[in-house]
Amino acid sequence: MYMNDPSHTTLLKEIAEFLNEETEIDAMLQGALTKLLQGTKFETGWVFFINERGRSELVTHVSLPPALSYNGCDHLKKGGCWCVSRYRTNKLQKASNIIECQRIEAAIAADVGDHQNITHHATVPLQSGHERFGLLNVATPNTIRFNEEELELLESVAFQIGSAIKRILLTKQAQEMALVQERNRLARDLHDSVNQLLFSVTLTARAGVELSVDSDVKELFQDVQSLTQEALTEMRALIWQLRPKGLEGGLVDAIKSYAEMLGLTLQTNVTGVIQLPSRIEEGLFRMMQEGLNNVRKHAGVTKADFYITVTATDVLCILKDDGRGFSPKNEKSLPSVGMQSIRSRVEAFQGKVEWISEIGKGTELFIRIPY
Structure with missing residues (x-):
């Protein structure tokens, strides 16, 4: 032997x-x-x-x-x-x-x-x-x-x-559990401290607008209120990304809830039965978060369409808006951080990602993940 x-x-x-x-x-x-x-x-x-x-x-x-x-x-x-x-x-x-x-x-x-x-x-x-x-x-x-x-x-x-x-x-698995716990802790800290402080500043600025007589001072308080409200929305989006809520209700509902939190109206279209591994489901949710963030920040619209098609071998997600669009050839105009994040996540699943866009004609994000 x-x-x-x-x-x-x-x-x-x-x-x-x-x-x-x-x-x-x-x-x-x-x-x-x-x-x-x-x-x-x-x-x-x-x-x-x-x-x-x-x-x-x-x-x-x-x-x-x-x-x-x-x-x-x-x-x-x-x-x-x-x-x-x-x-x-x-x-x-x-x-x-x-x-x-x-x-x-x-x-x-x-x-x-x-x-x-x-x-x-x-x-x-x-x-x-x-x-x-x-x-x-x-x-x-x-x-x-x-x-x-x-x-x-x-x-x-x-x-x-x-x-x-x-x-x-x-x-x-142990590292991922530790990471989830740390993300949850950080999300709680942001919610309990920074989020509350920003909310307080918003209320103070609103009171300043109502109490001010001087037009310049009133305008200043309005700017502060607007900026703080924007920061609040960004903070809530960050907390969502750290600790996603709603996935227990399904991927589509979670994506739609996140869009609503950003102030977007999302029309959803589903083909096939969504029974995906939890790792794939969370990965797609993270990708769509980034995609919706880009719609809110760059598209200049408040509506978008989300399509998901599930087959026996893969899942296809499409996020479409009729916003400003961009020129794919002009790399400097791309929301590069968000797009690179999406690309990295897709590649980690051996999937494929593509953006189809044109100035003034909106953007379509295609993501295909095998499972």
Whole structure:
């Protein structure tokens, strides 16, 4: 057995030490897979993450032959596959040889590059306890089957990687909980202190307007009242962003409530059934917050339209206004902070974002997120 092989024992120790130090899943997978290939006869490998809906995603790969890496690993990302199918039906429990791989066969048949004699691969599920994350696949040129010793080694490495994924996810979950608690505390502090002070200034300025006889003084108090009211609206928007209320009532209602808080009238249109993971739901809410902020600050209108379409694979959100618009070619005129925030959030979900706008003809924000 492999445990009697000093080289394998050393390799497992090196991988374990590496995994214990990593805090990011992408870097961890890339590094662990690289070490596995360097210490064995395996020459290439790739990892699929598979979500609860059975959707597979190629998350990392090392030393792929040109046929498999062609066009952004197009053939590995599309088509059927025995290992993914067995994983989805919960029939893949341990490291196994794959008799045939439709994705590799499709890449070879397409003749898009040298497959370097990679025709078959071994696969093993990545899991921690009863929680499953995806698949680790490895291959070697001119190799149809790997022996039991190699499969057992692969299984041990997969167990280590699965445990590391679970540890990183738990750590991030704890960090997110701490961040939510801190945001809630900051929101309470802003509401109880700064928000109340601004409200008091507004009342004082209003009283100054009513009591002043001098027109210049009255105008000054009116300016103070207007500026303070604007600051109050900004503060309430900030508190909403720190501690969103209303998501328990659904994404659309929360977005509509936020628009009302900004003084906007939002017409909503829904296609499909909104049953999204909470992470996706909150992410979309944050993106729409930024979009509505831009409407209020830059569009010069008080009405907007919101469309959301949910399919089996993704969700499309459109925010449309008939305001001032802008020239996408003129980067200096863009509300860059808000737009960059939206772009960053969308990219974090591997989604796509686009703005369509023209001076005097309004703006449309398109966001598509897979799930």
